[in-house]
Amino acid sequence: MNIYNTLTRRLEEIVPMKRGRIRLFVCGPTVFNFIHLGNARTFVLFDSLAKYLTASGYEVFYLQNITDIDDKTLKVAAQTGVPWQDVSSRFFEEYLRDMKALGVDSVNVYAKATLYMDEIRSQIRRLMNRGYAYETQDGVYFHVEKFRDMGELSGQKLDKVVPGSRVVPSEQKINPVDFVLWKKHKAGEPSWDSPWGPGRPGWHIEDTAITESFFGSMYDIHGGGKDLVFPHHEAEIGQMRAISGKKHLARYWIHGGYLNMGADKMSKSAGNFIMLREALKKYTRQQIRFFLLNANYASDLLYTEELFKASCEALDRIQHAYDMALENVDRRESNTLSTGYYLSRIKGHLDNNFDTRSVFATLLEMSSEIFRTGGRLQGDSASGAIETFQYVDNILGILAQGSAASDTGRIIEGILRLREEFRRRKDFSTSDMIRRILEDSGVRIEDDASGTKWKIG
RNA sequence: GGAUAGGUGGCAGAGAGGUCAUGCGUGGGACUGCAGAUCCCAUUUACUAGGGUUCAAAUCCCUACCUAUCCUCCA
Numbered sequence: 157m158n159i160y161n162t163l164t165r166r167l168e169e170i171v172p173m174k175r176g177r178i179r180l181f182v183c184g185p186t187v188f189n190f191i192h193l194g195n196a197r198t199f200v201l202f203d204s205l206a207k208y209l210t211a212s213g214y215e216v217f218y219l220q221n222i223t224d225i226d227d228k229t230l231k232v233a234a235q236t237g238v239p240w241q242d243v244s245s246r247f248f249e250e251y252l253r254d255m256k257a258l259g260v261d262s263v264n265v266y267a268k269a270t271l272y273m274d275e276i277r278s279q280i281r282r283l284m285n286r287g288y289a290y291e292t293q294d295g296v297y298f299h300v301e302k303f304r305d306m307g308e309l310s311g312q313k314l315d316k317v318v319p320g321s322r323v324v325p326s327e328q329k330i331n332p333v334d335f336v337l338w339k340k341h342k343a344g345e346p347s348w349d350s351p352w353g354p355g356r357p358g359w360h361i362e363d364t365a366i367t368e369s370f371f372g373s374m375y376d377i378h379g380g381g382k383d384l385v386f387p388h389h390e391a392e393i394g395q396m397r398a399i400s401g402k403k404h405l406a407r408y409w410i411h412g413g414y415l416n417m418g419a420d421k422m423s424k425s426a427g428n429f430i431m432l433r434e435a436l437k438k439y440t441r442q443q444i445r446f447f448l449l450n451a452n453y454a455s456d457l458l459y460t461e462e463l464f465k466a467s468c469e470a471l472d473r474i475q476h477a478y479d480m481a482l483e484n485v486d487r488r489e490s491n492t493l494s495t496g497y498y499l500s501r502i503k504g505h506l507d508n509n510f511d512t513r514s515v516f517a518t519l520l521e522m523s524s525e526i527f528r529t530g531g532r533l534q535g536d537s538a539s540g541a542i543e544t545f546q547y548v549d550n551i552l553g554i555l556a557q558g559s560a561a562s563d564t565g566r567i568i569e570g571i572l573r574l575r576e577e578f579r580r581r582k583d584f585s586t587s588d589m590i591r592r593i594l595e596d597s598g599v600r601i602e603d604d605a606s607g608t609k610w611k612i613g
Numbered sequence: 614g615g616a617u618a619g620g621u622g623g624c625a626g627a628g629a630g631g632u633c634a635u636g637c638g639u640g641g642g643a644c645u646g647c648a649g650a651u652c653c654c655a656u657u658u659a660c661u662a663g664g665g666u667u668c669a670a671a672u673c674c675c676u677a678c679c680u681a682u683c684c685u686c687c688a
Contacts, residue, residue, distance in 0.1 A: 162617090165617085182688090183688070184688090185688075186686085186687080191688085192688090194687095194688060195687090195688045196688085197688070198688040199688075201688095226686085227686070228686070228687095307616090310616065310617075310683075310684085311615090311616050311617065312615075312616055312617095312683085312684065313615070313616080315615095316614075316615040316616075316684085317615075317616090317684055333684090359686085379688095380688065381687080381688030382617090382618090382682075382683080382688085383682085383683070383686095383687055383688065384687080384688070385617080385683070386616080386617095386683060386684060387683095387684080387685095388687090411688095412688070413618090413682090413688095414681095414682080414688080415688090416681090450625095450626090450635095450636085451625090451626075452626085452627080454618080455618080455619085455626090456618095456681070456682075458625080460625095462624085462625095462637080463624090463625060463637085465637080466624090466625070466636060466637040466638085467625090467636075467637090469636070469637070470635080470636045470637080472651095473636085473651095476651075476652095505627095511627075513626070513627060513635080514627055514628085514634075514635080516635075516636085517626095517627065517634055517635035517636080518634085518635085519635095520634095520635055520636070521634080521635075524652095524653095527651085527652055527653080528652085528653075530652085579646085582646075584646060584647070587646095588647080588648085591648090600649090600650085601648095601649085601650090602649065602650045602651075603645070603648090603649080603650080609650080609651090
């Protein structure tokens with residue numbers, strides 16, 4: 157497939173280092189709170205991408221780090237009076253619950269930073285040995301001037317970066333943009349032993365320590381939100397390439413855009429965010445995934461109630477056409493549909509920089525064609541349409557399966573047959589009463605030319 | 614100041630040299646005991662401005678203007 161590579165600023169064909177196998181690493185959350193819808197966007201993107209690569213025949217290993225020790229963790233621990241380990245483990249569990257609720261299930265390993273202290277120390281030691289790191293009174297720092305390609309990912313020139321524009325830089329650093337590898341122990345903070353005294357790791361070193369232990373010094377794809385390009389991913393590249401001397405850390409860098417509220421980026425510090433947990437109470441996982449994927453992954457996406465509603469209506473059309481195809485799979489009728497045409501276009505869109513929005517547009521075109529036939533599809537066309545819907549659903553996770561076959565479904569169908577009998581006898585007061593009672597129980601009733609449809613919720 | 618990505622119809626957004634996606638909204642209609650839902654048709658000279666290349670440009674090149682983001686923890 158072709159994908160936009162932040163590193164080269166070009167669309168590039170993905171060619172794995174090891175034939176048929178792709179190693180994917182994505183920056184996971186710092187687990188000090190619930191995640192919000194903006195975080196979810198990134199995780200849905202890479203979950204879908206991993207599934208697409210798998211569907212395309214690759215064996216994908218998807219690794220994600222979990223930052224379980226950080227300033228923010230300690231802050232929450234101090235504020236709530238809970239040990240920091242409990243903050244991390246609790247919100248890690250909550251994160252897993254959220255991912256499960258969203259249908260994100262493609263990650264092979266979630267690696268917690270604190271379990272990789274040996275690897276972290278080893279990397280810092282090697283950086284020291286090679287002269288890329290130096291020790292001060294308060295920590296160990298990466299000496300950015302020593303790494304010649306610093307800035308290759310973001311295009312930033314070292315001398316043009318305005319350091320500490322809002323933060324006072326440490327006066328002990330050689331260059332103000334040098335970043336910390338090891339923070340020496342401060343009173344009241346947790347610490348681990350090291351050759352530089354007790355302390356805890358800097359943020360950037362966690363990721364390279366983790367990826368090195370799983371993938372070695374170089375792998376295929378590194379993903380994350382675009383806010384991580386600079387300085388975080390730049391720092392990762394500096395650390396690992398300084399150690400390995402290789403040309404790359406990852407060959408392909410993929411970055412997802414933000415989810416914005418009005419003009420502003422959704423962020424916890426700005427207070428303008430929607431927790432994924434809250435969104436899941438209001439919307440289905442399919443609606444959330446559809447909304448998040450109904451955009452160019454690299455562009456910022458605007459969230460408003462109105463836009464979310466419009467997206468849900470588009471999804472309803474697709475779901476409706478899918479249900480129609482499912483109902484017609486065994487019938488013999490006269491209409492045909494060129495489903496092969498749609499499926500190949502869909503695959504083309506996914507192949508072209510993972511253009512999920514065009515996939516949905518194509519699915520909507522196919523849906524319209526199904527509606528125009530009145531749903532009376534020939535058996536082959538119906539199964540072709542179903543195959544197309546399910547191909548997309550397996551990757552993007554946007555469709556609900558019909559529930560008519562369940563026990564509940566059979567009981568509801570029975571009640572509806574009773575109502576139908578009253579309607580046939582023109583006893584509308586009784587039939588309306590049945591409808592009202594069903595609706596009070598959360599079953600939505602819709603009559604149309606082909607019969608009565610129902611839906612829970 | 615530096616870096617990156619952009620400016621497409623009422624709105625949201627694909628497209629990336631030559632048939633104006635797709636959804637919402639709006640206007641008509643179909644269906645229906647009612648209600649709701651659903652479907653169909655229409656909204657076809659929309660591509661920031663000015664130059665240029667070309668038989669042909671929203672799409673390529675130059676200039677200008679504007680916007681967002683990053684340079685601080687952040688998906």
